Amino acid sequence: MTAPEPSDLILDVKGYSGGFVSPAGRMKPVLDNVTFAAERGKLTALVGETGSGKTAMALSVLGLLPTSFRRTAGAIIYDGTDLLQQDERGLRRFRGAQISMVFQDARGALNPVFTVGKQIMDVCRLHRGVSKKEAARMTERMLDRVRVPEARRRMQQYPHEFSGGMAQRAQLAMALICQPSLLLLDEPTTGLDVTIQADILDIIVDLNKNEGMSTLLITHDLGVVAETCDQVIVMQDGKVQETGTCEQVMNKPVSVYARQLIADSRLEAVPR
Amino acid sequence: MSTVPVFARHRARLVANGEDLSAKAPWPLSLKIGVGVVGLFAVVAVVSSFWTPYPPMQPATGAFLAPPSWAHPFGTDAVGADIFSRAFAATHTDVGITVAVVALALFTGTVWGSLVGFYGGWADALTMRVLQTVQAFPALLLAMLVISALGRAVLDVILVVALIPLPDYVRLARAEIMTKKNWQFAEAARMIGRRPAGVLFRHLVPNSMRPLLANAGINASWVVATVGGLGFLGLGIQPGSAEWGSMIAGGESDIVSGVWWPCFFPGLAIFLLAYAFHLIGDALTDADINRRR
Numbered sequence: 303m304t305a306p307e308p309s310d311l312i313l314d315v316k317g318y319s320g321g322f323v324s325p326a327g328r329m330k331p332v333l334d335n336v337t338f339a340a341e342r343g344k345l346t347a348l349v350g351e352t353g354s355g356k357t358a359m360a361l362s363v364l365g366l367l368p369t370s371f372r373r374t375a376g377a378i379i380y381d382g383t384d385l386l387q388q389d390e391r392g393l394r395r396f397r398g399a400q401i402s403m404v405f406q407d408a409r410g411a412l413n414p415v416f417t418v419g420k421q422i423m424d425v426c427r428l429h430r431g432v433s434k435k436e437a438a439r440m441t442e443r444m445l446d447r448v449r450v451p452e453a454r455r456r457m458q459q460y461p462h463e464f465s466g467g468m469a470q471r472a473q474l475a476m477a478l479i480c481q482p483s484l485l486l487l488d489e490p491t492t493g494l495d496v497t498i499q500a501d502i503l504d505i506i507v508d509l510n511k512n513e514g515m516s517t518l519l520i521t522h523d524l525g526v527v528a529e530t531c532d533q534v535i536v537m538q539d540g541k542v543q544e545t546g547t548c549e550q551v552m553n554k555p556v557s558v559y560a561r562q563l564i565a566d567s568r569l570e571a572v573p574r
Numbered sequence: 575m576s577t578v579p580v581f582a583r584h585r586a587r588l589v590a591n592g593e594d595l596s597a598k599a600p601w602p603l604s605l606k607i608g609v610g611v612v613g614l615f616a617v618v619a620v621v622s623s624f625w626t627p628y629p630p631m632q633p634a635t636g637a638f639l640a641p642p643s644w645a646h647p648f649g650t651d652a653v654g655a656d657i658f659s660r661a662f663a664a665t666h667t668d669v670g671i672t673v674a675v676v677a678l679a680l681f682t683g684t685v686w687g688s689l690v691g692f693y694g695g696w697a698d699a700l701t702m703r704v705l706q707t708v709q710a711f712p713a714l715l716l717a718m719l720v721i722s723a724l725g726r727a728v729l730d731v732i733l734v735v736a737l738i739p740l741p742d743y744v745r746l747a748r749a750e751i752m753t754k755k756n757w758q759f760a761e762a763a764r765m766i767g768r769r770p771a772g773v774l775f776r777h778l779v780p781n782s783m784r785p786l787l788a789n790a791g792i793n794a795s796w797v798v799a800t801v802g803g804l805g806f807l808g809l810g811i812q813p814g815s816a817e818w819g820s821m822i823a824g825g826e827s828d829i830v831s832g833v834w835w836p837c838f839f840p841g842l843a844i845f846l847l848a849y850a851f852h853l854i855g856d857a858l859t860d861a862d863i864n865r866r867r
Binding site for chain 2: 364366390394395396397398399402403405407410411412413414415416424425428429473476
């Protein structure tokens with residue numbers, strides 16, 4: 303299998319390392335020489351247990367980690383641009399408009415004192431400067447797109463009036479409204495009912511397959527990965543253990559850790 | 575396929591059963607009374623700017639120190655001016671000062687507290703020292719001292735009386751911002767590309783207003799009483815002008831001869847307005863506490 307051309311890569315992480323510095327000045331490493339690439343138009347899964355550093359990796363892409371985090375090495379190239387060379391102002395042009403993120407706790411990620419519609423309109427007005435009316439139309443269309451029923455009425459509601467699955471969809475709408483090229487999802491279905499999970503994943507897969515949205519899906523659920531993803535990256539303790547296509551990693555895992563992970567997940571047709 | 579009719583029937587059923595969670599909470603009686611009384615005073619304040627039964631400063635409109643009667647519902651004072659008209663006119667002075675003080679303290683405290691809560695650093699440390707210094711002084715004493723030094727123009731009174739509750743506003747805003755700046759919605763606001771100042775003022779501050787507004791209600795009550803108190807001590811705005819506190823001071827010496835009306839009615843006005851603001855503040859505090867559960 304030939305390696306993908308650099309132009310095919312929407313996100314290319316090279317040897318990224320970093321950690322958190324405590325107030326006493328001691329550094330706790332969180333990411334160690336992380337190297338992987340996400341291809342344009344593909345659904346890439348970033349798999350690992352809690353504490354493997356996958357969320358820290360995703361937040362690093364957008365520069366959203368707290369100031370106590372220090373990068374010690376590496377580069378994050380998005381579509382040819384090294385994001386780590388950007389200052390805060392430069393990064394803001396990417397956030398929301400080119401790269402969007404969906405967080406795990408959907409209701410927590412929504413501002414409690416504004417209506418959901420206003421928050422989503424806020425994003426597109428911030429980046430596109432459209433009029434209020436136009437933003438409202440775009441928001442309603444996007445909420446329909448992510449299958450929120452009664453979109454117009456839901457727009458006037460507050461986050462606490464949304465169920466978990468609905469809030470996750472609203473967050474997805476907020477992430478998609480400016481048509482980013484790369485979508486990062488941090489455990490979007492963890493904590494949701496199985497049926498809602500399936501629903502959300504359906505939407506994500508639909509976006510990827512039908513609209514070619516490059517997606518990085520962070521999850522610890524290998525069942526989800528096996529069903530939906532093209533590429534898989536396995537992380538443990540801040541290091542990348544294995545990368546490859548879904549078939550490769552799921553059926554013929556090379557690293558010991560990946561093998562153990564798959565076996566423990568009790569997926570079918572994997573020899574112990 | 576249209577889902578509208580199905581949901582509309584579902585919603586109608588929820589509303590009919592009283593299970594409609596989207597409905598706004600009804601106001602408690604205390605809040606209704608408080609707002610009603612404050613509203614009444616506000617109307618009086620506006621009306622009294624244009625019209626009073628007698629000119630408030632006009633002496634000898636009737637007998638001197640005449641008890642309440644139909645012609646003079648609140649009686650007349652030592653120079654014969656109609657107390658009702660004076661109390662009426664004093665409304666816009668006192669209400670105006672109260673609103674100005676609370677608005678100033680609320681605005682300044684919110685902005686200051688939010689900025690230091692968000693950015694921290696040496697500004698935060700300096701702020702806390704300054705606040706502690708201000709709060710170390712007994713409130714009324716501080717007000718008296720500063721007014722004696724600065725003078726008694728309305729603006730001076732407003733600034734000084736706003737200074738005293740300012741530390742509370744600053745601390746409240748600072749605490750709320752410090753708590754909420756690490757919450758996920760603040761992170762999400764950064765995610766969509768907002769500048770830090772945008773995250774602070776467009777997302778964090780609106781989320782922090784509840785305790786600040788509750789404090790404003792209670793604070794307004796204190797301001798009414800304090801402005802009246804300063805007026806009584808002769809330290810408010812120009813003595814002789816229509817202001818409840820100075821009206822009480824004017825009638826003070828006559829009380830021993832049984833002339834109760836020059837003191838009673840302005841005092842009643844202060845009491846009622848302060849009480850009304852306090853009711854509002856209490857209701858807002860209850861709402862804030864209930865929300866936190």
